[in-house]
Amino acid sequence: MASSEFDYKKYLNLARKNKVLCIVTALAIMTVITVVSYLLPNKFEAKSTVFIEKSVISELLKGLTFTPSAEDKIKVLSYALNSRTLIAKVLDELDLKKGSEAEQEKHIKQMQDNTQIKIKDKEGLFVISFQDRSPKIARDYVNALVRRYIDENTSSKRQESYGATQFVSEQLSTFKEKLDKSEEAANAFKSGSGSIASMDPSLLLRDINDSQQRLDDLRIRQTQLETLLAGLSKVSSAQSNMPALQKKLQELQLQYTDNYPEIQRVKEDIRALDEQLKSGQGVAKPVDSPEYAKLASELRALRQAETNLSNNIARNRGLLHSIPAARATLESLEREKSSQKTLYETMLARQGQSEVSKQMEVQDKSTVFRIVDPAVLPFKPVSPDRVKIILMGILAGIGGGLGLIVLKDQMDSTVKNVDMARQFGFPVLAVIPRIEDPQRLVIQAKRDRKIYIAAALYFSMILVVLAVEVAGINVISKFVGRLTS
Numbered sequence: 001m002a003s004s005e006f007d008y009k010k011y012l013n014l015a016r017k018n019k020v021l022c023i024v025t026a027l028a029i030m031t032v033i034t035v036v037s038y039l040l041p042n043k044f045e046a047k048s049t050v051f052i053e054k055s056v057i058s059e060l061l062k063g064l065t066f067t068p069s070a071e072d073k074i075k076v077l078s079y080a081l082n083s084r085t086l087i088a089k090v091l092d093e094l095d096l097k098k099g100s101e102a103e104q105e106k107h108i109k110q111m112q113d114n115t116q117i118k119i120k121d122k123e124g125l126f127v128i129s130f131q132d133r134s135p136k137i138a139r140d141y142v143n144a145l146v147r148r149y150i151d152e153n154t155s156s157k158r159q160e161s162y163g164a165t166q167f168v169s170e171q172l173s174t175f176k177e178k179l180d181k182s183e184e185a186a187n188a189f190k191s192g193s194g195s196i197a198s199m200d201p202s203l204l205l206r207d208i209n210d211s212q213q214r215l216d217d218l219r220i221r222q223t224q225l226e227t228l229l230a231g232l233s234k235v236s237s238a239q240s241n242m243p244a245l246q247k248k249l250q251e252l253q254l255q256y257t258d259n260y261p262e263i264q265r266v267k268e269d270i271r272a273l274d275e276q277l278k279s280g281q282g283v284a285k286p287v288d289s290p291e292y293a294k295l296a297s298e299l300r301a302l303r304q305a306e307t308n309l310s311n312n313i314a315r316n317r318g319l320l321h322s323i324p325a326a327r328a329t330l331e332s333l334e335r336e337k338s339s340q341k342t343l344y345e346t347m348l349a350r351q352g353q354s355e356v357s358k359q360m361e362v363q364d365k366s367t368v369f370r371i372v373d374p375a376v377l378p379f380k381p382v383s384p385d386r387v388k389i390i391l392m393g394i395l396a397g398i399g400g401g402l403g404l405i406v407l408k409d410q411m412d413s414t415v416k417n418v419d420m421a422r423q424f425g426f427p428v429l430a431v432i433p434r435i436e437d438p439q440r441l442v443i444q445a446k447r448d449r450k451i452y453i454a455a456a457l458y459f460s461m462i463l464v465v466l467a468v469e470v471a472g473i474n475v476i477s478k479f480v481g482r483l484t485s
Contacts, residue, residue, distance in 0.1 A: 011402075011406070014405055014406070014409055015402065015405060018405040018408065018409075019448065019451065020451060021401075021404060021405055021408070022401040022402060022404065022405050023401065023451065023455045024401075025397070025400055025401040025404045026397035026398050026400060026401030026402075027397060027455060027458055027459065027462075028397075029393065029396050029397035029400045029401070030390075030393045030394055030396075030397035030459070030462050031462070032393075033389060033390070033392065033393030033396060033397070034389075034390050034393055034462055034465060036389075037384055037386045037389040037390060037393070038386070038476060038477060038480045039480070040383075040384040041133050042133060042381035042383070042384075042477060043131045043132065043133055043381055043382060043383035043384075044131065044132060044133070044134070044135035044138050044378040044380075044381050044382065045129055045130065045131045045138060045378055045382040045383075046129065046130055046132075046135070046138035046139040046141070046142045046143075046375040046376070046377075046378055047127055047128065047129045047142065047373070047375060048127070048128050048129075048142045048143060048146050048371065048373060048374055048375040049125070049126075049127050049371070049372040049373040050125075050126055050127075050128065050146055050150075050370070050371050050372065051125050051370045051371075051372050052125075052126075052370075077117065077119070077126060078117045078119075080149060080153070081115070081117055081128060081145060081149055082112050082115055082117065084108055084112075086145070086148060086149060086152070087108050087111050087112065087115075087145070088104075088108060089148055090141060090144045090145050090148055091104075091107065091108070091111070093144055093148070094137070094140055094141060094144055096137070096141075111130075111141070114130055114131045114132065115128070115129070115130050115145070116128070116129045116130070117129075125372075128142055128145065128146060129142070130142045130145070130375075131382065131383065135377050135378045135379070136377065138375070138378060139375045139376060139377050139378065142375035143374055143375045146371060146374075146375075168347060168350050171347055172344070172347045172348060175340065175343050175344040175347050176344060178340045178343075178344075179337070179340040179341055179343075179344045182333065182336045182337040182340045183337055185333055185336075185337075186330070186333040186334060186336075186337050189329065189330060189333055190330070196319050196322055196323055196326045197323065197326040197327045197329075197330040199319065199323060201320055201323055204316050204319060204320045204323075205320065207312075207316055208313055208316045208317060208320070211309050211312050211313045211316070212309075212313060214309055215306060215309040215310065215313070218302050218305055218306050218309065219262055219306065221302055222299060222302045222303065222306065223265070225295050225298060225299040225302065226299065228295055229292065229295050229296060229299065245266055245269050245270045245273065246270065248266055249263065249266045249267065249270065251310065252266065255310065255313075255314075379474075380472055380474060381474070381477070386469045386477075387466065387469045387470055390462065390465065390466045390469065391466070393462075394462065394466075
């Protein structure tokens, strides 16, 4: 505790002893920092608040149109507003472009660094701020940047909507052509070879069975007639019957196997005729009678009917075998037609949606950029923060003054107390206290009072300057600006 009290008194006495140096140094540091704060250029900040408002129409037509959401626009907002192209257009509009290309790039970079974009609300509220030495330029730049961004955003969305509508219309005509071609191919196949695809196989099978039954009946009747005609003939003409039997055998073999009863019978007849020819029996003409002619005519009709039924059976069997392939082809054509129709109807719906979207973009009905607070002319600079600088200067002055006298004391190698004398190895016999002259003390006290008063007055001036800045009165900064300009 004693050591602590001793140190305190030591530094207090040290400050008292070097009060002039301490005060002058502290006030000089405060003055320099205060003056420097006013020599720093003022920067004014202009702000504009913009809100991306969702349209009621957009909500009502949700699902029927394709419009970018506010969230999508906010995602690219910072990049779009700080893009080099947009800033260059704004500088050109405000006639702020520099001379050379390098100077222009540097200027654009400065503009990007001084532009801040803060998104306050994910639903679409954002603030654009910009700092510049000129309050007018700051205001005009922010307003021009916001206006240019809104115009270009709206224009690009309109162009995109027009392009999308045109593209969908072109694709719609292409799909319409494909649909017409697929319909023509399906209809042509149905009316041509594909007509068999609509046939019922069960009906064809029934028709084949009925025809086969009738054919068997006709052959039985034909056999009966041939027997009757043979009986009416006095002598059978083997030579004339042989070709007919052979032809009949060939026709039956085309449709049936050799085990078929009718084929077996015809073979027996051919064998019998062949034996008759080998035996050398003579040939006589058939009996010329009305009954014989009637039976012969009926036999010819039966043979013609047999031929017709055989052809009908062959034709129906061919159709029966062709139905699966025809149906497969027809199903393929129908699938192609259905696919093209689905695509066409989808594109037709998309065309309606794109047209509505285009009209919404043209009339600004999708999302609306509403400027809540446009940038106004700023009167108070935001930089430098002179209140903070002056306060830091006061603290730096006090610290600098105390630090200087401590440094001076550390560099002074003279003996200041008994402990320092003992360090040299000499015995300390006695300590003689300092004897002050009362008259000199009075003069010193008066001089110290004057120093304190002068320092207090000077420090009061610095405090007044600080109070003026705290109150927001920029009279001093304007005065300094006129002097430096």
